[in-house]
Amino acid sequence: MRRTLDARHDRFPLSKPFRIARGVKTAADVVTVTIGQGSVAGRGEGVPYPRYGETIEAALAEIAAVRPLIEQGATRADIAVAMRAGAARNAVDCALWDLEARLAGASVAVLAGIAPVDALASAITIGIDSPEAMARAARGAANVPLLKIKVDRDAADEQIAAVRAVAPAPRLIVDPNESWRVEDLADRLPMLRAHRVDLLEQPVPAGEDAGLAALAGAIPICADEALHIRADLDRLAGLYSHVNVKLDKTGGLTEALALAAEAKARGFGLMVGCMVCSSLGIAPAMLVAGGAAFVDLDGPLWLAEDRVGGARDDGGILAAPAPGFWGTPACA
Known part of the structure; x- marks a missing residue:
């Protein structure tokens, strides 16, 4: 049966504004893809990221270029x-997973052969601000299981101390978001x-991280911007102890699951994050x-x-969206 595609x-x-070392966001701009087959439709979302040369317009053009393929029944492969x-591929891949689950009357977890996740501890993030303002924000999250703070190069010591206090x-x-240099990290090890x-x-910065080899074992260090797909793992060995898997980097759930499995098999600790x-x-x-040592999925917060029907946070515990929202039949 021929499919339909909508991308917008x-x-x-x-x-409130979200501040990191490279800028400030006041809105989340996303690409939403809906792929229909008969009366059934699957949805997916991607966040084009300027750090990787992506824009909304370019992502929509990428999806438009594969419209004939999708409408003719393309698989995730x-x-x-x-x-x-x-x-762009993330939005399409996840929409196809959702469509497959709805057509099969089974959850994506069942189709993928993995355990469903109803709730998990996820980081509460505090954006860059003055140390005093970050302390005020942290006071309201003092009892969550996991806290994440964005810091810059110049005030990081004071920002970290204020939050920990x-x-x-x-x-x-x-998370300095690539704003430090190796010598900054070496100097800050006692403070950290x-x-x-x-x-x-x-x-x-990704690509300027060879010097991390000299600090291996000094503190757990996670690759984020330096990691996109499985092919990147070879270069990261000996530099990072952990890797941050984000679907907008991997290009969808399909590669994210494969990347997470291979990273763990190679001895990397796993973090799962989001835009x-x-x-x-x-x-x-x-x-x-579900199998990650660190989870940072508070983007919707x-x-x-x-x-409507999205994920919910209760004291740093993130509950999955309502049944039928994504990846599960409405009756699941």
């Missing part, structure tokens, strides 16, 4: 060949250990996150209004 730009204003890894209990991820930082996420997105981007990522 959706914008979700944030409840076909799409993996026809599209490059990135946000009011939130001593949670495990802590520190003193504040019990559990994971340092992509402290230095600032709606729950349509989070639902498939939760299936990868930054939205002023999420999609």
Whole structure:
């Protein structure tokens, strides 16, 4: 049966600005893909990321280029060949997974042969601000299981100290978003250990990280911007202890599951993250996150209004979207 394809730009204003080392976001701009077959439709979402040279317009053009293939019944394997890894393929791949599940009357978890995930501990993120403002934000999250803070190069010491002073209990991820240099990290090791930082996420620019080899074992370091697909793992060995799997980098759930499995087999610790997105981007990522050491899927919590039926947070525990939202039949 011939399929239909709809791809569009959706914008979700944030409840407050989201600041990281390379800029500020006030809205989540996403590409929403709907693939229909008869009376059944599957949805997927991707977040084009300027750091990787992506735009909404370019992503929509990528999807338009494979419209004939999709309408003629392309499989996820076909799409993996026809599209490059990135946000556009993520939206298409996840829409195909959702469509397959609805047509089969079974969940994506069942189709993929993995355990369903109803809820998990996910980081609550604090964006860059003054140390005082970050401490105020952290005070309200002092009892969550996992806290993540964005920091810059110049004020990182004060920002980390301010947050730890009011939130001593949670495990802590520190994310400089490539704003440090290797020498910054070496100088800051005593401070990071003193504040019990559990994971340092992509402290230095991807491609300028060879010097991390000299610090191997000094502190757990996670590759984010340096990791996209399985082919990247060879270069990361000896530099990073963990890798951050994001569906917008892998180009969908299909590659994300394969990447997570291979990374774990090679001895990397696993983190599963997201862009600032709606729950349509989070639902498939939760299936990868079930076996992760660190989970950072609070993207929808930054939205002023999420999609109806989306994920819900309760004290740092993220509950999956409602049945029928994505990847499960409505009666599941």
